[in-house]
Amino acid sequence: MSTDEPAPKKTSELSGVDLARVALRAAKEQARARGDAAQQKKQARRGGLRSGARADGRDPMALGAAINRLITERGWETPAAVGGVMGRWPQIVGADLARHCVPQRYDEDEHVLTVSCDSTAWATQLRLLAPQLVARLNEDLGHGTVRLIKVHGPGAPAQRFGPLRAPGSKGPGDTYG
Secondary structure (H helix, E strand, O other), X not given: OOOOOOOOOOXXXXXXXXXXXXXXXXXXXXXXXXXXXXXXXXXXXXXXXOOOOOOOOOOOOXXXXXXXXXXXXXXXXXXXXXXXXXXXXXXXXXXXXXXXXXXXXXXXXXXXXXXXXXXXXXXXXXXXHHHXXXXXXHHHHOOOOOOEXXXXXOOOOOOXXXXXXXXXXXXXXXXXX
């Protein structure tokens, strides 16, 4: 072979059967596109999308499943779990303690549960039981959900001493004894 002769051409052109397959595939794609356009026009005339025989995202769902989906989408798993604990407080801490100590709030940023007690004796009892209670709550909610329990005793009455107070008076509304 001399360098003047042209190199033989590779056959990049399609032959009979391959050409027919390509043409059939193109025709199917065009028909599908026309069918999709016609389907969209029909749906627009009927008033929008409708659910068909198969399940899709537009189908109605059970209330529990919808609530669980909303909780997951919004990232409310921990607050919802802690709210459930507040509802089950008597089962978690026992009936005696639950009668005298009530959970008030949960700080999600600091992982602190605030509990108020109706007497200083019950507040002291809860402070002593706090480590076991934190362990039980974390067992229920997941590790690290509650790190600390803040216990508040009963509020002290307001001190109303001074020269303008009569002994035994109940404040500015008590004008006639």
